[in-house]
Amino acid sequence: MAAATSQSHLLRPSLRRASLACPSPSASPSPSRISFVLRAVSKPTVLVAEKLGAAGLELLKEFANVDCAYNMTPEDLCAKIALSDALIVRSGTKVNRSVFESSAGRLRVVGRAGVGIDNVDLAAATEHGCLVVNAPTANTVAAAEHAIALMAAMARNVAQADAALKAGKWQRNKYVGVSLVGKNLAILGFGKVGSEVARRAKGLGMHVVAHDPYASAARAQAIGVELVPFEQAISTADFISLHMPLTPSTDKMLNDETFAKVKKGVRIVNVARGGVIDEEALVRALDSGIVAQAALDVFTVEPPAADSKLVLHENVTVTPHLGASTVEAQEGVAIEIAEAVVGALKGELSATAVNAPMVPAEVLSELAPYVELAEKLARLAVQLVAGGGGVKSVKVTYASGRSPDDLDTRVLRAMITKGLIEPISSVFVNLVNADFTAKQRGIRITEERVQIDGTAESPIEYIKVQIAQAGSKFPSAVSETGEITVAGRVKDGIPHLTEVGSFQVDVSLEGSIILCRQVDQPGMIGAVGSVLGEQNVNVSFMSVGRIAPRKHAVMAIGVDEEPAKETLTKIGEIPAIEEFVFLKL
Ligand SMILES: NC(=O)C1=CN([C@@H]2O[C@H](COP(=O)(O)OP(=O)(O)OC[C@H]3O[C@@H](n4cnc5c(N)ncnc54)[C@H](O)[C@@H]3O)[C@@H](O)[C@H]2O)C=CC1
Numbered sequence: 001m002a003a004a005t006s007q008s009h010l011l012r013p014s015l016r017r018a019s020l021a022c023p024s025p026s027a028s029p030s031p032s033r034i035s036f037v038l039r040a041v042s043k044p045t046v047l048v049a050e051k052l053g054a055a056g057l058e059l060l061k062e063f064a065n066v067d068c069a070y071n072m073t074p075e076d077l078c079a080k081i082a083l084s085d086a087l088i089v090r091s092g093t094k095v096n097r098s099v100f101e102s103s104a105g106r107l108r109v110v111g112r113a114g115v116g117i118d119n120v121d122l123a124a125a126t127e128h129g130c131l132v133v134n135a136p137t138a139n140t141v142a143a144a145e146h147a148i149a150l151m152a153a154m155a156r157n158v159a160q161a162d163a164a165l166k167a168g169k170w171q172r173n174k175y176v177g178v179s180l181v182g183k184n185l186a187i188l189g190f191g192k193v194g195s196e197v198a199r200r201a202k203g204l205g206m207h208v209v210a211h212d213p214y215a216s217a218a219r220a221q222a223i224g225v226e227l228v229p230f231e232q233a234i235s236t237a238d239f240i241s242l243h244m245p246l247t248p249s250t251d252k253m254l255n256d257e258t259f260a261k262v263k264k265g266v267r268i269v270n271v272a273r274g275g276v277i278d279e280e281a282l283v284r285a286l287d288s289g290i291v292a293q294a295a296l297d298v299f300t301v302e303p304p305a306a307d308s309k310l311v312l313h314e315n316v317t318v319t320p321h322l323g324a325s326t327v328e329a330q331e332g333v334a335i336e337i338a339e340a341v342v343g344a345l346k347g348e349l350s351a352t353a354v355n356a357p358m359v360p361a362e363v364l365s366e367l368a369p370y371v372e373l374a375e376k377l378a379r380l381a382v383q384l385v386a387g388g389g390g391v392k393s394v395k396v397t398y399a400s401g402r403s404p405d406d407l408d409t410r411v412l413r414a415m416i417t418k419g420l421i422e423p424i425s426s427v428f429v430n431l432v433n434a435d436f437t438a439k440q441r442g443i444r445i446t447e448e449r450v451q452i453d454g455t456a457e458s459p460i461e462y463i464k465v466q467i468a469q470a471g472s473k474f475p476s477a478v479s480e481t482g483e484i485t486v487a488g489r490v491k492d493g494i495p496h497l498t499e500v501g502s503f504q505v506d507v508s509l510e511g512s513i514i515l516c517r518q519v520d521q522p523g524m525i526g527a528v529g530s531v532l533g534e535q536n537v538n539v540s541f542m543s544v545g546r547i548a549p550r551k552h553a554v555m556a557i558g559v560d561e562e563p564a565k566e567t568l569t570k571i572g573e574i575p576a577i578e579e580f581v582f583l584k585l
C-alpha cells in the first residue's frame, strides 16, 4: 500500500490579506467583490500625501482613518506606509519600489488623484499585488483650458509684458505678438485633454490636426480634426501642443532630430509631462530661433533648478504644474479618487484600475461560483503533486455550452494561479499580481475553451485542471494521458469535484477531502467511515468512482474537520486501501 506522506506542509492557511475571492461557500463573495476580498480590519488607514479637496477627504473619513501628511520626505513616506492600507498622491510624490517594500504587504491600493501615473512604479505595485487607481476624467477640462491659456499668453507675451510693466517698463513695441486665428495647431496625443484642446482651438479659428497612433479616426472626425503622421504634424505646425503620457516610447519625443524637422518659428505648449521634451535640445532650438517660443507647465525635474536655462529663457513662459489646479478640478479629482480608493478597500473592482483587468460587473456576477471552483480545483491539483516535484505546466479546460468567444476567463485564470501558488508558498495572489507571480515562478498556464452540449444559462459546464510533467503522491490522480487531473462543476451554486484522474466522483468542495484508491468491495465506505467516526470527524459527503464492479475504485470523502495523523494512518491500514491522500481546501 502506498500511503501518501503527511500533508502538513500544505496545510498552512493561505494568506487572506488581499485575495481574489472568498473561498468559503458559507461566506460567498458578492459578485462585485471578487477581485479584492480583503482581510477583516477594523478600519483601514488611508495616508494622504498631497493636498486633496475637502469633499474627497470627507468621503474617505466616512470609511477610513485618514492621515493627511503633506510635505513628507521619502523617508517619512516609507516609515508611514507600513501603517497604511491605502495611499493617495498627486504628481509630487514618487511612489517607487522602496515604498512598496517598506509597506511589508499592508498597502493594498495607491490612488493617484489625477491622470498621469508616471510617478508610481507600476511594476513594483503589481509585483506586490497592490492596486493602482487614478482619477482620469475630473481634471481634463482644467488641463485643456490651461493649454489654451498658455498658448494665448505665449502668443501675446502676457507674462513677459506683465513682468516688464511691474518693473516700470512700458514696452509696447517689444511685445508685439502673433495671432492664433488661421494658424496650424498640431496636437500630439489626441486623448481626453488633446480632444478638449482641439475643440477649443477650433473655436479660436485655428486649423487643427492631431497625431496619435492609437486614437480612433471616428472620434477625430466627430471633432473635425484630421489624424496625420508625426512628421507631417510637426513639419506643418505653427503651434504644437503636447498631450501624450510619459512612457518609454514618448520619453524625449521632441529632441534635436525632431526640432530639425519643424517649421522654423514654431511655438510649443507642454501641459503633459516635462520628460516628453529633451529640455536641453529645446534650449538649443530656442537659442537658434527654430522654436520661437515655448509655454511649459511641466518639467523633467519638478521643481526645476533655480538656474534652469529653460525656465529663465526670455522666450519661455512657465507655470509650476498648474494644469489641474482649478477649484473645480481639485474637488472633482478628490471625489473621484476617494470613491475609487474606498471601493477598492471594500473589495470592489475599480473602473479606473491601472494595473488590473477591468471585468464588467455582470460578467463577475455570473462567474462568481466558478471563481471558487477554479481556485479549489487548483488547490487540490497542486497538493496532489509528489513532494519536491514542482509545477511547471498547467492546462485549464473550460467546457461551455456557449461559444468559446463569450467566455472571459481572466478572473478564473487568476484564481487558478492563486490556488496553485498559495498552498505552497507565503506569497498571496490576487487579480493584480496573478500573471506576474505565475511567470516569476516559471508556471506556464495554458487555457482551452471547448464547446459542448450544455445549458445556455450556465456559462461553464465544467473546469478541468491538469498539471503536466509532475509525479503524483496519489498516482490514481494521473489520467491516461499522464497529467495530474482534477475536474469539477458547479451544482446548485456549490462547487463539486467530479473527476480525479480517470475516475468519476462527486463530492462538494467544502471542508477537506480524503481520496482513497481501493479494491471495489462491500464494506469499504463503512470501514473508512467508522475510523473517521471514532475520531469524531464528521463526514459530509462520500462518493465512489470505479472503473468496473469489483475492480479499482476511487473514493472521495468530504470531511468537516481535519483528521488527526493517527486517524489517517488507520485509514491507510485498512487492507483494501491501496493509496490515499488528505487534501485541504
Ligand atoms: N499639467 C497637468 O496638470 C496635467 C497633465 N496631464 C497630462 O496630460 C496627459 C494626457 O492626459 P489625458 O488626455 O487625460 O490622457 P489620455 O490617456 O486620455 O490621452 C493620452 C493620449 O496620448 C496618446 N499617445 C500615447 N502615446 C503616444 C505617442 N507616442 N504619440 C502620440 N500620442 C500618443 C494616447 O493614445 C492617448 O490617446 C497625461 O500625461 C497627463 O499626465 C493631465 C492632466 C493635468
Ligand SMILES: O=C(O)C(=O)COP(=O)(O)O
Pocket: 090, 091, 092, 113, 114, 115, 116, 117, 139, 321, 322, 323, 324, 325
Ligand atoms: O493629472 C495629472 O496628470 C497632472 O499632471 C495633475 O497633477 P497634480 O495632481 O496637479 O499634481
